[in-house]
Amino acid sequence: MKILVVTPACHFSRPGGAQEDMYATIALMQSLGHQVGLYTLHGPNQSEDRLETIRKTYGVPVFTYVPDLSDHGKWLKAVLKEPSLFDRAAYPFELMARAPGFRAELANWDVVFPFCSYAWPVLRAGKEVGIKTVFRSHNYEPTFFWEALETSQKLNPLNWMRRLAKRRAERLSVKYGDVTASTRLREMAWYEELKPKTIFELTLTYLPPLVRGPRPQKTEGPLDIFYLGASYNVSFHRRGVEVLLEEVVPKLKQVAPGAFRVHICGGKLPERLKALCDGTNAICEDYVPDLEAFLDKMDLGVFPVLTGRSIKGKVFGSICRAFPTVIPRIGASGYPLEDGKDVLYAETGDEYVDALLRLRDPALRATLSAGAAAVAEREFSHTAVRAQMERILNALN
Numbered sequence: 001m002k003i004l005v006v007t008p009a010c011h012f013s014r015p016g017g018a019q020e021d022m023y024a025t026i027a028l029m030q031s032l033g034h035q036v037g038l039y040t041l042h043g044p045n046q047s048e049d050r051l052e053t054i055r056k057t058y059g060v061p062v063f064t065y066v067p068d069l070s071d072h073g074k075w076l077k078a079v080l081k082e083p084s085l086f087d088r089a090a091y092p093f094e095l096m097a098r099a100p101g102f103r104a105e106l107a108n109w110d111v112v113f114p115f116c117s118y119a120w121p122v123l124r125a126g127k128e129v130g131i132k133t134v135f136r137s138h139n140y141e142p143t144f145f146w147e148a149l150e151t152s153q154k155l156n157p158l159n160w161m162r163r164l165a166k167r168r169a170e171r172l173s174v175k176y177g178d179v180t181a182s183t184r185l186r187e188m189a190w191y192e193e194l195k196p197k198t199i200f201e202l203t204l205t206y207l208p209p210l211v212r213g214p215r216p217q218k219t220e221g222p223l224d225i226f227y228l229g230a231s232y233n234v235s236f237h238r239r240g241v242e243v244l245l246e247e248v249v250p251k252l253k254q255v256a257p258g259a260f261r262v263h264i265c266g267g268k269l270p271e272r273l274k275a276l277c278d279g280t281n282a283i284c285e286d287y288v289p290d291l292e293a294f295l296d297k298m299d300l301g302v303f304p305v306l307t308g309r310s311i312k313g314k315v316f317g318s319i320c321r322a323f324p325t326v327i328p329r330i331g332a333s334g335y336p337l338e339d340g341k342d343v344l345y346a347e348t349g350d351e352y353v354d355a356l357l358r359l360r361d362p363a364l365r366a367t368l369s370a371g372a373a374a375v376a377e378r379e380f381s382h383t384a385v386r387a388q389m390e391r392i393l394n395a396l397n
Helices: 017-031 048-058 072-081 091-098 100-106 117-129 141-147 157-176 188-194 235-255 291-295 313-320 349-358 362-380 382-394
Strands: 002-007 035-041 062-065 111-114 132-137 179-182 199-201 223-228 260-265 282-286 300-302 325-327
Touching (some): 002 017, 002 117, 017 035, 017 313, 017 382, 035 091, 048 062, 062 100, 072 091, 091 117, 111 117, 117 132, 117 157, 132 157, 141 157, 157 188, 179 188, 188 199, 199 382, 223 235, 223 313, 235 260, 235 349, 300 313, 313 362, 325 349, 362 382
Parallel strands (some): 035 062, 111 132, 132 179, 179 199, 223 260, 223 300, 260 282, 300 325
8 A cells, every 4th residue: 555654843863752652553564565745844844964864764755735823813714614623733624634636645645644643634534535544643732732821821711722723633533534543541441432452452563673582680789760851841751850860869979879870861851850860879861862871871750740642662672672770550541450469559759769779689580680681572572563554455445
């Protein structure tokens, strides 16, 4: 089949987890014998070099659409006709979906495969030109949007309206998608109620190359703990590092001095939190350009991220690499991770301290590493993810 992947203007010089999933999805489709193209919204912050890298690396045609967002009156008229366009993330896709050039190109493909529910107008356009449609859901946008807000922002009635618009966009995406390809969300049951027998799981497709066997465990010296955030401008990533630096690290210094080093990775860490990194017990690593080389020196993954309902790429990247990992139960994202065998669960700062103190035992670390490796092989191996994609594409026939 000829499959056109459609994305937001998200192809930056430093790709994040969502972008890595897009690129791995293209490669996965190609490995199954399909022809793939990429059509992306374009904007001033998107990297031309990154787009050229995509062209060369995957050998795919890359098309761009630059929306004209200057006419606010036109946007308001569109919102009156379709309330979900109150979410300004959806409006550029509405313009794209109605553009003659895009529709002409769309007709050259067998399947359109847009990422994110706010791209629902592209799914509608696919139905109108008579091709198959797949809605790729990374997360349930209303919840993801809401949990990223600060408390004061949740009091803004405009954000309540955006949340409602995003919920409607989810409904429209499932409606216009012949198939929904979703990461494992608790909202998958809601998707299934909307349109039974069209909902399929597709995990993060960049995880298979990360799958490792059990890790050797050192028996002396301090244990190196890593926390991988994305941008700390996102509130739930920042709340996780606050738990580590304000609650966990001080208690570890008190009860087990010199036993642990906590490494905080990711950009835009606020200065007040950087000030808590003393360079010995807690180390601010900022952006890590060679992540694999860095992780080879680590011993444990710890992720006190208590919000965010979608699958956490950072958490499951740690599990796939067979690190002993400490997470809250919500971080399991619906996967059957057994406490004490596959991961350790913790919910509060004190529970994280207790879990880390237990992990001084190399035998427990070895057990968790073996458990994580088994989960990764079962759920995230090349074989498992390839089978998921085959089921999705076969459902279009």
